[in-house]
Amino acid sequence: MAFSPLVDELVESLRCLPGVGQKTAQRMAFHLLEKGRSGGERLSGALSQAMTGVRRCETCQNFSDTPVCELCQSEERRTGTVCVVESPSDLLAIEQAGDYRGGYFVLMGHLSPIDGVGPADIGIDRLLKRIKDERVDELILATNPTVEGEATAHYIADRLDDTAILITRLAHGIPVGGELGYVDGFTLTHAFRGRKPLLD
Amino acid sequence: MAFSPLVDELVESLRCLPGVGQKTAQRMAFHLLEKGRSGGERLSGALSQAMTGVRRCETCQNFSDTPVCELCQSEERRTGTVCVVESPSDLLAIEQAGDYRGGYFVLMGHLSPIDGVGPADIGIDRLLKRIKDERVDELILATNPTVEGEATAHYIADRLDDTAILITRLAHGIPVGGELGYVDGFTLTHAFRGRKPLLD
Numbered sequence: 001m002a003f004s005p006l007v008d009e010l011v012e013s014l015r016c017l018p019g020v021g022q023k024t025a026q027r028m029a030f031h032l033l034e035k036g037r038s039g040g041e042r043l044s045g046a047l048s049q050a051m052t053g054v055r056r057c058e059t060c061q062n063f064s065d066t067p068v069c070e071l072c073q074s075e076e077r078r079t080g081t082v083c084v085v086e087s088p089s090d091l092l093a094i095e096q097a098g099d100y101r102g103g104y105f106v107l108m109g110h111l112s113p114i115d116g117v118g119p120a121d122i123g124i125d126r127l128l129k130r131i132k133d134e135r136v137d138e139l140i141l142a143t144n145p146t147v148e149g150e151a152t153a154h155y156i157a158d159r160l161d162d163t164a165i166l167i168t169r170l171a172h173g174i175p176v177g178g179e180l181g182y183v184d185g186f187t188l189t190h191a192f193r194g195r196k197p198l199l200d
Numbered sequence: 201m202a203f204s205p206l207v208d209e210l211v212e213s214l215r216c217l218p219g220v221g222q223k224t225a226q227r228m229a230f231h232l233l234e235k236g237r238s239g240g241e242r243l244s245g246a247l248s249q250a251m252t253g254v255r256r257c258e259t260c261q262n263f264s265d266t267p268v269c270e271l272c273q274s275e276e277r278r279t280g281t282v283c284v285v286e287s288p289s290d291l292l293a294i295e296q297a298g299d300y301r302g303g304y305f306v307l308m309g310h311l312s313p314i315d316g317v318g319p320a321d322i323g324i325d326r327l328l329k330r331i332k333d334e335r336v337d338e339l340i341l342a343t344n345p346t347v348e349g350e351a352t353a354h355y356i357a358d359r360l361d362d363t364a365i366l367i368t369r370l371a372h373g374i375p376v377g378g379e380l381g382y383v384d385g386f387t388l389t390h391a392f393r394g395r396k397p398l399l400d
Binding site for chain 1: 231236246263292
């Protein structure tokens, strides 16, 4: 782009966003310059503050503005239950469901030897230390039902083999509102194996 | 999102980008915080500089860092030809094709009475003044082949009815590499009407 080094730099910088290529970056830059200058300035400020101000919570590893995040500071959440998730968006999904009221531990990834991600990289030692210190009764392993997620869950369970903590995994089954005809075989098998008496 | 006001503000600000909703903004924010802090800081700087530093060129109305853009300052581009386009991305597409070596005028929109966009809003008076001052020989109306683009082209042509300037419109026809079977009827009609002798 010959016409403006500032616009060039803006387009180039926008490409650091995930899923944004040259054309999209260009469209975003032109949109901001044409119709959204105040939005662009707000975004600039928010980015700068977040990039320097957001750290990881010392207790749950989630993003936080303070050394210990609000959720971990809350007395109400110290229920003796810790839910292990792979990412902050998993945590958000659970929070939005609104039923779970315990604590969290965010791995920020999963075990993946092929990418060089070992237990230390996702903070498993920190999790084990916390479980001891906080006297956790139940550990819910809510990693994703993928190969890596399952492997991570099993690894954590193995490391806690010698303790009396109840270790659980989220139920697999038919999604609420789903139709049997569209559910894949693995899920159906899980749903059959996990069947429950109708009248408990 | 309960866990960090800074992350909340970042997610909210990212939504000013076109085509970015809540989920995408969240994904972008987490990506930047997790893996792209330097990219995020670069983007913050680029945004802030572009939002305050980028203005409109006094000659062609395109985005520019200087009062008159580089392209308009270039002696080579004063060929007596001005190409009128709707947006900076149209200009870029023509520049990337690389064949045209004249000047430009960027309307930053098109006439659209229903949206309250009149001739003054897209700088048509400025264009007419420039045509007189610069002694333009040919005006290429390269607005889009849409209802609004055609109307804008015709409006400009009407306003120049009393001058001796050659006014042209880009050719419509079959795209190079296209297959006849997939070309729509309007385009084919245009292609037939605009047919040329094989051996000029």
